[in-house]
Amino acid sequence: MRLLLSLAVLTLSLASVRADTPEEVFSKRIVPIFKSPNPSSCTQCHLSGVDLKDYIRPSHRETFLSLRDQGLVDLDHPEKSKILHLIDMGKDAKKATDIQQKNRTAEYEAFAAWVKASCADATLRTAPKLAATNLAKPAKPNEVIRHARTDRVMESFENTVWALRFRCASCHTTEAVEKRAKEKPLESLGANMAWIRPTAEETLAYLTKSRLVDAKNPERSLLLLKPLNDEIKHGGGVKFVVGDQGYKAYRSFVDDYAAVVNGMYAKSDELPKKLNVVQFGTQSWLKIQNTPPAWADKYMAVKLYAWDTTTKKWQANPVATTDRKVWGGGKLWQHNLTLLTTPDSADAKKWKTATPTLPGGKYLVKVYLDATDRLAKDWKAELSDDDFVGEAVVESQWPTGYGKMTVLDATAVKK
Structure with a gap:
């Protein structure tokens, strides 16, 4: 009886040893992740381009x-392995769902156990x-993967749609809609107003x-079509014309967002150019x-330049x-101003949490006119020195x- 008990204990001990080998840990804990039809926790921080299975x-x-x-x-320090850091990156995200957190924990624990076991195996270490062709990694280059991160998408949104939301804020904030709802039925205002x-x-x-951004047909997004007040009528009238700053900002975001979520970027040179300016x-x-x-019913843009009291220029x-x-x-002609600065400037940091304001003083106003309606034909086109009509x-x-x-009186605008 004692002999049988000893054999049983020995068998359990050997099984435990085998379970701790890299092969066993990989088979029991990593392979299920590899074979799972569900996306990994990577999707919490990346909209496309990468999955732990890669x-x-x-x-x-x-x-x-x-x-x-x-x-x-x-x-030498398997618990500090970068693969574990990558898996664990979203653990403190406020908006992570219970399922995402559960998946991340399971993935982290599985890889931590397997990496630790593998690092202890001298034959694997050496x-x-x-x-290079046998390395397992995402098909997309790192630049494309980073571009599809949710924080990068948010950064793009903040510098485009969010920066120019004031063109729409008089009607489309929750406060504005609640105020209007006191005057007419809420359903008559539109479900997504x-x-x-x-x-x-x-x-x-x-x-x-919502249906305001169409990731399958971005150019057909209601967020773009409504403010044009052309094909689809807009209760607030014309807020954009094709090619203006508002349209460019909204269109560039919805196009980029659609390309990201649909995994359309394959190479880094396909990504939108990063501008060193925030709005x-x-x-x-x-x-x-x-x-x-001569200016009647033409698209017009102005740029404001501040006076430098030090250089007197x-x-x-x-x-x-x-x-x-x-x-x-x-x-x-009239419109509200959009301030421009560099991403790391003191103004940029301040205006992210405080009301953006232009300091009082003397400014040079340069005026540009799209006399040939070029922007309506190509929304990506930009006005140049050839379109300059004067300054004041x-x-x-x-x-x-x-x-x-x-x-400002137009008679003061001179070349």
């Missing part, structure tokens, strides 16, 4: 060597390197879940009155810009509000 080969040996050769495993939510994160989540919409308005007949880069079509019948100096404290516009 790093797994059919055998435990090839998988370990592939990770080792790419610097994703720390042989095995020859795999051929209150699309501007209190934060950029909430707004992006709402837009991508912040304001409620400071500029009005140019008594516009000449106009600054080289514009600090604000805005655009709109000239109202020919009223001989009038204006001094203002830039008060905010539609009824407190800074006014």
Whole structure:
């Protein structure tokens, strides 16, 4: 009896040893991840381009060597391996679902146990390197994978749609809709009218879940078509024209978002060019009155340059810009300003949490006119020096509000 008990204990001990070998851990804990039809926890932080399965080969040996050769495993400190860090990156995300957190925990624990067991195997540690063609990694280059991260998508949204939301805020915030609902039935205002939510994160989540952004046909997104007030009527009238700053911002975002979620980017040179400028919409308005007949009903853009009191010159880069079509019948052009600065500037950091404002002072206003309607034919086109019609100096404290516009007479605009 004692002999049988001893044999049983020995058998259990041997089984435990075998279960701790890299092969056993890989078979029981990594292979199920590899074979699972469900996406990995990578999808919490990446909208496309990468999945944990991309790093797994059919055998435990090839998988370990592939990770080792790419610097994703720390042989001496397996618990500090980069592959574990990558899996664990989203653990503190506030918006992670219970399922995502559960998947991440299971993946992390499985890889941690297997990496630890593999790093303890001398034959694996010293095995020859795999051929480059046998390395397991995502098919997309790192630049494309990073571009599809949710934080990068949010950064793009903040500098496009969110930055220019003031063009739509008078009607489309939740507060504006609630106010209008007191005057007429809420259903008559449209199901998605209150699309501007209190934060950029909430707004992006709402837009991508509603029918306002069409990821399959981005150019057909209602977020673009409604403000044009052409093919689809818009209760607020014309807010965009094809090729203007608002249309460019919204269109560039929906096109990029669709390309990301549909995995359309294959190479880094296909990604949108990253501009070293960020935008912040304001409620400071500029009005140019008594516009000449040649400007009537044409798209017009202005750039504002600040006076540098140190150099006694106009600054080289514009600090604000805005655009709109000239109202020919009223001989009038007016719109609110969008401030421009660099991503790491003090202003950029301040304006992310505080109201963006243009300091009072003297500014050079440069005026550009799309006399040939070029932008309507190509929304990506930009006005150039050939479209310059003149400039004027204006001094203002830039008060905010539609009824407190800074006014410039068109007769003062000279080449």
